[in-house]
Amino acid sequence: MKVLMKGNEAIAEAAVRAGCRAFFGYPITPQNEIPEYFSRRMPEVGGVFVQAESEVSAINMVYGAAGSGARVMTSSSSPGISLKQEGISYICAAELPCVIVNMVRGGPGLGGILPAQSDYFQAVKGGGHGDYRMLVYGPSTVQEAVDIMYEAFDKADKYRIPVMILGDGVLGQIMEAIELPEMVDIQTIPKKEWATDGTGVGESRRVINTLKIKPEVLEEVNNRLADKYKSLSKHEVRYEQYRTEDAEIIFVAYGTVARISKSAVDTLRDKGIKAGLFRPITLYPFPSDPLLSLSKLRSSKKFLAIELSMGQMVEDVRLAVNGNKPVDFFGKVGGIIITPDDIVNYVIKEK
């Protein structure tokens, strides 16, 4: 049965259904419906909701809860996510599972509250100090966000890694008819033997610690993390292709912009221009190999990265395409949304 829900609320409900029983957050537009929803919903399912004193505190509450074995998440928007970076670095170092939603708004600084994709670098390159990554998804529709959220906690547990859902104000605010997943029986979630649940004593004592004074030990941690990221690249890459088989110009776009780009593909096709769309769903690991394959097709002449930024993902597209074909960039910033016509006009003008 389909229900009509706002993106932010649908994401929160999907988390509850995935077994998330703890949420720690701090108000910031445009994600406020997430903490608001949890504040009503958690008491119904015996979960925990705390409005923290800051994003810094919220992410450290996540650290404590995740370390003690809970399914836990937080959400915020760009300036708040910047504040969380310290905690995210520690969470990665301690190899704790959690989910973080970033409903991106335009920056830098306080910026605006309208949709943007200007936190791409921060999300996929680490963001805080040290050598680390997160598993990052860029859902394009509310349904996709719900489905990804439902899986995100399993992925986080499997790899002991934070999973970031990178959305924007459009995804958070739009209302769509969606199919919600079944409620997970939380008893069936595998027990985390490494977690500090308080039962440890003597030999069974568990320690969650990110201090590695001995260089060999810290090196080992970094190597283990690197192996984890290799494993993500091997098993977790997700993307969608739309009319790329014979496309001459291939758009590369994610999230909200991918939806808009899809319309532009159809319009251009109607005008006789062979356009296609490559849509990364995982932003880290980035789907480089399939993009490389597309760049080797005789039919593909040119790539166009389209983003609500001054050009961030385009760098990963260029790395993937590796000089095989030209990669152009088209973007808008400040919260001004790209329309299908903008893209169509840009393509026709540049042709």
Added chain:
Amino acid sequence: MSTIYIDKELCKGCAVCVSFCPLKLINMSDHDVNASGYAIAEMNSDSCTACAICAMMCPDSAITVVKEDKK
């Protein structure tokens, strides 16, 4: 006889026990050092009353106190 046992390797020679023993029965060894190079505290008396003040003040939990059972 009541007495104390000082774990030689836990002792850091801070001399807090020496200072607080009410009967001044503990002194710093003038010849013995442990593996970490600390001069260590030692008990050289059979007058200990097992009051445990030294152990309570020892920051390194190096002191075990035993009391002679009453006959």
Added chain:
Amino acid sequence: MSVVYKKSKMLTNVPLNYCPGCTHGIVHKLVAETLEEINAEGNVIGIAPVGCAVFAYDFFNCDMQQVAHGRAPACATGIKRCNPDKIVFAYQGDGDIASIGTAEIVHAAARGENFTVVFINNAIYGMTGGQMAPTTLVGQKTTTSPFGRGKMQGNPIKLTEMLATLDGPSYLARVSVSDPANVRKAKKAIKKAFENQVNGKGFSMVEVLSTCPTNWHMTPVQALDFVKNEMTKVFPLGVYKDC
């Protein structure tokens, strides 16, 4: 013969890495003995701060988390809310709790979070080499207040008094470990702070005036005297809240 005093089983066999005479060891012992006395073995999660006590994760014989600088009360909130039946404690120094982590401690106290905080106030940053702390006394020389803490370097923050203005906390006390009588009192206060948690009474914090012989450039015994004679003038001992 009977053993009347020995190392608590709630401490591991790892030798403490603190400097000779540092009173962190005394406070570790008091916390460990308390955990033993309230039968918390196998039911405790402790939090180690950033600072000298970061290695506390090696010393307490229970599950431990080490957390970012100053964030222990937030971390403890996350743990305790998800594990209300477990005993949760945060062990923090003055820089951790009264400087970089001021927001975290104030709000955990304001919410009345049901965990226990042990706050070691030795008026200096020990681990980093003796810099000025939020609790450094006026006139006290440190490596970043080489002429003595002056007017424009702030006044000592009296955290326990600050928190006592809030409705959230259940128990707030300042104790010292400068001598046997005070160690006994400190033990009592720490035990009460843990018992409050067991009884669901909410946030409890014990501030312990402690020494840093190394960075104060004093012998351990001189340092204990400094606590007794100088620190207690600025940081009066006592119970600041008990309800």
